[in-house]
Amino acid sequence: MEFSIGELARRTRVKVPTIRYYEQIGLLPSPPRTEGKQRRYEASDASRLNFIRHARELGFEVDAIRELLALSAKPNQPCADIDDIARRHIGEIDQRIAHLVSLRAELQRTVDECGRGRVCECRVIETLADSSHYHERLAAV
Amino acid sequence: MEFSIGELARRTRVKVPTIRYYEQIGLLPSPPRTEGKQRRYEASDASRLNFIRHARELGFEVDAIRELLALSAKPNQPCADIDDIARRHIGEIDQRIAHLVSLRAELQRTVDECGRGRVCECRVIETLADSSHYHERLAAV
DNA sequence: TCTTGAACCTCTAGTGACTATAGGGATTAA
DNA sequence: TTAATCCCTATAGTCACTAGAGGTTCAAGA
Numbered sequence: 001m002e003f004s005i006g007e008l009a010r011r012t013r014v015k016v017p018t019i020r021y022y023e024q025i026g027l028l029p030s031p032p033r034t035e036g037k038q039r040r041y042e043a044s045d046a047s048r049l050n051f052i053r054h055a056r057e058l059g060f061e062v063d064a065i066r067e068l069l070a071l072s073a074k075p076n077q078p079c080a081d082i083d084d085i086a087r088r089h090i091g092e093i094d095q096r097i098a099h100l101v102s103l104r105a106e107l108q109r110t111v112d113e114c115g116r117g118r119v120c121e122c123r124v125i126e127t128l129a130d131s132s133h134y135h136e137r138l139a140a141v
Numbered sequence: 142m143e144f145s146i147g148e149l150a151r152r153t154r155v156k157v158p159t160i161r162y163y164e165q166i167g168l169l170p171s172p173p174r175t176e177g178k179q180r181r182y183e184a185s186d187a188s189r190l191n192f193i194r195h196a197r198e199l200g201f202e203v204d205a206i207r208e209l210l211a212l213s214a215k216p217n218q219p220c221a222d223i224d225d226i227a228r229r230h231i232g233e234i235d236q237r238i239a240h241l242v243s244l245r246a247e248l249q250r251t252v253d254e255c256g257r258g259r260v261c262e263c264r265v266i267e268t269l270a271d272s273s274h275y276h277e278r279l280a281a282v
Numbered sequence: 283t284c285t286t287g288a289a290c291c292t293c294t295a296g297t298g299a300c301t302a303t304a305g306g307g308a309t310t311a312a
Numbered sequence: 313t314t315a316a317t318c319c320c321t322a323t324a325g326t327c328a329c330t331a332g333a334g335g336t337t338c339a340a341g342a
Contacts, residue, residue: 004338006289016290021329036337038290051270058244058269062328072266079255079263086252086265093245097238103199104234111227145309147318157319162300177308179319203299 002040012049019049027052027062027069060089143181153190160190168193168203168210201230 009016022028028049031039048069055065064085071082150157163169169190172180189210196206205226212223247268254264 004289015330017330018328020291025328034337036290037292038337047270054269056328058248059241068266068269072263072270079258079265082263082265083252083255086248086255090245090248090252093241093248097241097245100200100234100238100241104231104238107199107227107231107234111224111231145319156301158301159299161320166299175308177319178321179308197299 002042005039005041008041008046008049011046012053014049014053022049022052025062027066058089059093060085064089143183146180146182149182149187149190152187153194155190155194163190163193166203168206199230200234201226205230 003011005016005019008014008019014022019028023030028045031041031045033039051069051072052065055068056062060068067085068082071077071079071085144152146157146160149155150160153160155163160169164171169186172182172186174180192210192213193206196209197203201209208226209223212220251265251268
């Protein structure tokens, strides 16, 4: 019935140190221990951790996951809050995509214009050195 | 002619602590100081920092910028190396975009299916709880 | 029952690229 | 001269882990 941290790691594809880290930051509850102080988990822990893993894979930050977990624990509440978190997240992803697309275009243009000559005429260097170019900070990209 | 770190920050839109950090990691040279130990910069420092800022905005990592700076200091070398760095970087950007686009699609599908009912039947929560979903780790997104 | 070796434990420190804070000293304009 | 603003160093914090040291426990085979 109960299983070790290594078995939990195998079942969820989350690394052992990461599981301990999640416990430390309160994303996973502290499980019971054996007499030798080793953690023992049960099926519900694997479900919760799968939820966390999947949310991380979708790019949710730990704080957002905390919110989602808290909300999912109240099954009779309206789910509008959950929807909002997800929508907000989609908005963030859209911004990152837009930023990356424009960066890519500029790099491509730059590489295209570089005739594989010498550095003194290389467009990559020129483009980078030109302070008139402006992009938002890379914060979340 | 010479100016303070605050003035350099204004000219380059790079924050003061970031400038000091760049000096610490060797991306910017240590400038001369006043008798009171305050840093004094000149125009060429602003150019170099603009180069760095722009490269960061384009998503280059600090190590790649170090390479670019080293290459640009040898103006008679062929620029094939620089071109390679930029091309490698475009490949990485393409991967990030592709990943984000697929994440977005899954989130959007999920949100669309959520009828704004109750948490117990929310598709967002169900999707996250479903361990059968698989994505690559988010490492570089 | 004993032994072996894999798996487990805690604790600390490191990653990248900054950002924030504390507790001071320097410079500049009125 | 005084006040406001800027600057200094040093340390610690951010995020979400990852790595390592040094020691303990567990499960399986002999």
